[in-house]
Amino acid sequence: MLFKSRAGFTGPTNEGKNCKFLAVNHEAIGSDLGGKKAVAQRFTILRPLSAGFASAPYKLKSPSRNPEAKPLSELKFSEGRPVMTMWSFKKQVSPGNKGPRSEECWSLQAGNTIKLWLDEERIKEGGLLAGDVAAFTVCEISVASKNEESVRGGWCIKITNVRAVDFSLHSVLGDLQSLCLSLGEARAREMVAKSVQPLLEKELETQSVAFWTPVRREAILDESGGTLRLVQWGEQFPVELPTEALMNATNCKKVSWACALLEVAIAAGAVSILVIANDFWKGGPRAIPLICAETLFCGVTGPGIHKTPFKAEVDGKEAYIELEIGHDQVAVAGDQKPPCDDFELAGLDTELAAAYPVQFNLVGQEHTVPAVWKGYYNAGPSKSQPVLAKRKRMQTMDE
Numbered sequence: 001m002l003f004k005s006r007a008g009f010t011g012p013t014n015e016g017k018n019c020k021f022l023a024v025n026h027e028a029i030g031s032d033l034g035g036k037k038a039v040a041q042r043f044t045i046l047r048p049l050s051a052g053f054a055s056a057p058y059k060l061k062s063p064s065r066n067p068e069a070k071p072l073s074e075l076k077f078s079e080g081r082p083v084m085t086m087w088s089f090k091k092q093v094s095p096g097n098k099g100p101r102s103e104e105c106w107s108l109q110a111g112n113t114i115k116l117w118l119d120e121e122r123i124k125e126g127g128l129l130a131g132d133v134a135a136f137t138v139c140e141i142s143v144a145s146k147n148e149e150s151v152r153g154g155w156c157i158k159i160t161n162v163r164a165v166d167f168s169l170h171s172v173l174g175d176l177q178s179l180c181l182s183l184g185e186a187r188a189r190e191m192v193a194k195s196v197q198p199l200l201e202k203e204l205e206t207q208s209v210a211f212w213t214p215v216r217r218e219a220i221l222d223e224s225g226g227t228l229r230l231v232q233w234g235e236q237f238p239v240e241l242p243t244e245a246l247m248n249a250t251n252c253k254k255v256s257w258a259c260a261l262l263e264v265a266i267a268a269g270a271v272s273i274l275v276i277a278n279d280f281w282k283g284g285p286r287a288i289p290l291i292c293a294e295t296l297f298c299g300v301t302g303p304g305i306h307k308t309p310f311k312a313e314v315d316g317k318e319a320y321i322e323l324e325i326g327h328d329q330v331a332v333a334g335d336q337k338p339p340c341d342d343f344e345l346a347g348l349d350t351e352l353a354a355a356y357p358v359q360f361n362l363v364g365q366e367h368t369v370p371a372v373w374k375g376y377y378n379a380g381p382s383k384s385q386p387v388l389a390k391r392k393r394m395q396t397m398d399e
Helices: 120-125 148-152 169-176 183-196 243-250 255-267
Strands: 019-025 038-050 073-078 081-091 098-109 113-119 138-145 157-164 210-214 220-222 229-231 271-276 286-291 304-314 317-325 330-332 345-347 352-364 368-378
Touching: 019 081, 019 169, 038 081, 038 098, 038 138, 038 169, 081 138, 081 148, 098 148, 113 120, 113 157, 138 169, 169 271, 169 286, 183 210, 220 255, 243 255, 243 286, 255 271, 255 286, 255 304, 255 345, 255 368, 317 368, 345 352
Parallel strands: none
Antiparallel strands: 019 038, 019 138, 038 113, 073 081, 081 098, 138 157, 210 271, 220 229, 271 286, 304 317, 317 352, 330 352, 345 368, 352 368
């Protein structure tokens, strides 16, 4: 039995007409905009996915593609990272038609935060939003270039579709590593990006940005201000932990369960956070925690009681973390499956096809605190796992 990370998202989604990005949204997105014609939504790009096949010039309902047409988006790699380049086009009188491609272009990549507008009319038509999307959700967004006239007015991008994907931030940890490690660094990088791309003046954010960073073992959960905050995590300012997002990220149905697991993981040095800043939030920046189960289960190869190398403090006295893993695999019948299928652990009162009971204890010199967190290790198949083709036999190079 080997405890390791569950298989995550590995490949791009299907290509469509417009270019697609993997992104995380800063605010909840719903079909009801409260009577407003349009609402600004911010997305931090995690990865450009596909360029799409939109081109210009283009004539609506034309039986054949214009041989002089050029693509309006192109996906290339710079220093091993994907970068999406987009072009505008000359405006035509007839709606839906596109004139020749303009030579003015801009680029988007992981770490860029863009502000896009959701239009109430298009939402009601059913083409823009594929169901409500909670804040801090990994989304697939489709965007299209605007015409040359709009671009010169400062608006380059039109959002055409938003949908939540069936995996969480745990599956895109490799993409998060492309982000900056501090708020100052993230804002500085976006200011440079805006200075060299003036066309994105109104859409590229320089203040409401995101960054990803490890959490120090000295970090503390603080509830004194009426909200759950993480302090002493590596920066001078605290970050708010939205409770709904915290429970989803830890697969726990109660805030107390989620906090207990997070505290154990912090003591083990197994936590990183995606921090999103927004000057309009009263509580300051908000963070979504990610727990590395491989670190928590470091050196564990099977069931039983294991003394881990991780230490914590109880009433001012040092204690080490003890891990108990059940010997028998069980099926767990609960109300619903864990929100994050790609995270290995789940709290109580859940539904799992196959799991090992798990609990963490704090063992001190004078006394033991049993079951500071109790739950399950998900041993079932991951729905995000890629399907691999099987070969009947090995082939020689001559075949």
